[in-house]
Amino acid sequence: MPTETAYRARWVFPTASEPLADATIIVTDGLLTDVTTHDIPEAEDLGSVAILPGLVNAHVHLEFSGLDRPIEPSLPFTDWIRAVIRSRQSEESREASLAKGIEEVIQTHTTAVGEIATSPLSAHLLDKSNISGVVFQEMIGISKEIAREKIGLVSDMLTTYQPNRADLKIGLSPHAPYSVHPDLLREIIRQSRAHQSPLAMHLAENRAERELIGTCAGEFRSFLEVMNLWPGDVWAEMRTINDYLRMLAEADSALIIHGNDLRSDEIDYLATQPKLSVVYCPRTHAYFQHPPHPLPQLLEAGINVALGTDGRSSNPDLNLWREVLHIRKTFPQIPPPEILKLATTNGTRALELPSDGLTIDQPARWSSVPLASQSSETDPWRLLFG
Ligand SMILES: [Zn+2]
Incomplete structure (x- = not known):
């Protein structure tokens, strides 16, 4: 049985595409298998954070x-x-x-x-x-x-x-x-x-x-x-x-x-x-x-x-x-x-690492950083860099 984990964040910054609001990453047996804005009820909600490539x-x-x-x-x-x-x-x-x-x-x-x-x-x-x-x-x-x-x-x-x-x-x-x-x-x-x-x-x-x-x-x-x-x-x-x-x-x-x-x-x-x-x-x-x-x-x-x-x-x-x-x-x-x-x-x-972080079908290597929870800023980059 594959092991699947899912994490939801206020913003997700995939490696090679635009940031996604209220998104979830899905990791299956260590590989990133999806980044989605669909609701995944079993996802762990990380709150007001940005998920980034590692x-x-x-x-x-x-x-x-x-x-x-x-x-x-x-x-x-x-x-x-x-x-x-x-x-x-x-x-x-x-x-x-x-x-x-x-x-x-x-x-x-x-x-x-x-x-x-x-x-x-x-x-x-x-x-x-x-x-x-x-x-x-x-x-x-x-x-x-x-x-x-x-x-x-x-x-x-x-x-x-x-x-x-x-x-x-x-x-x-x-x-x-x-x-x-x-x-x-x-x-x-x-x-x-x-x-x-x-x-x-x-x-x-x-x-x-x-x-x-x-x-x-x-x-x-x-x-x-x-x-x-x-x-x-x-x-x-x-x-x-x-x-x-x-x-x-x-x-x-x-x-x-x-x-x-x-x-x-x-x-x-x-x-x-x-x-x-x-x-x-x-x-x-x-x-x-x-x-x-x-x-x-x-x-x-x-x-x-x-x-x-x-x-x-x-x-x-x-x-x-x-x-x-x-x-x-x-x-x-x-x-x-x-x-x-x-x-x-x-x-x-x-460092010639085998995965570039948040790319589908690659080993998932991701980090999270906090975002100002009270901020109503809608531009993800301005929000990320405070
Ligand atoms: Zn040194």
Whole structure:
């Protein structure tokens, strides 16, 4: 006997059609089988909410979920990194933080994540939950010696644990240009292709990163020297952000995390690479007081942009819907349906999930967000974004 469940909401926003008022979704054995405005008496009435395609948080570090507030100071950026390194946790407290993060993701109606993992626990705990997405195993190693050591581990990082689900995958995260030796990055990309595994790399995050790879100077050089990690000039073949983008384009697929400092020639290149997505983390971007994000230019160029909260180390919570509302305020010129896509279907594409949320005959992945119950607003988009 198939199991059928039905949920009614004030508005339903199917993935690829116009919003429907007072509508019901019907889910049969996990598949979306109908979205209807007919009365279904046995449907569970969710009240004044909008049912949306599942919210996707394409960039998060769940291990920081035990924090009550972001790590300080936010500036200079390298001081923040130093504070993050100092806050390293024991394996026991990491497990509690990950569990708390997963709970917060569920409570805030997020259905999929792009998790950056520094421990095998992330994959185990996410596999036990019903959250979809990709667990990107983080790789760091800027010195030649450490990079050589890590190169031997790349394949194992991808194959040691394989979830038994089509909607949860293992990928790799070469951390950032200032923390990953180009030789290690090359091997990660080779393995990404060999195993058809996705990558996520923090890139074009700020001007100091561009200064480091271009001229071996600036804030990151001092940081690496003080940490006794200065590798010498290892960026000889990687002088520009475009060099990194070209390399990442060789991977099976890759997320460019942040892209705060992407410039027009880099945006032009990204527009030619459909396997590369950019993940914008709006409130984390604001926390570090970066210049305005090039989101409008990225969208104009047709680049797939998804959203992330980043970790609680730079954001007060993991509520992806708050990122959406932040964008609505920061970029009022972006049409509401486009903003909703950033949080839903663009994330689905970035993480290559097997379902785009609310499409008939696909696995149902849906979220609900509250609508102002007293409001008589009849335009669903105005009602959705308050
Ligand atoms: Zn991050």
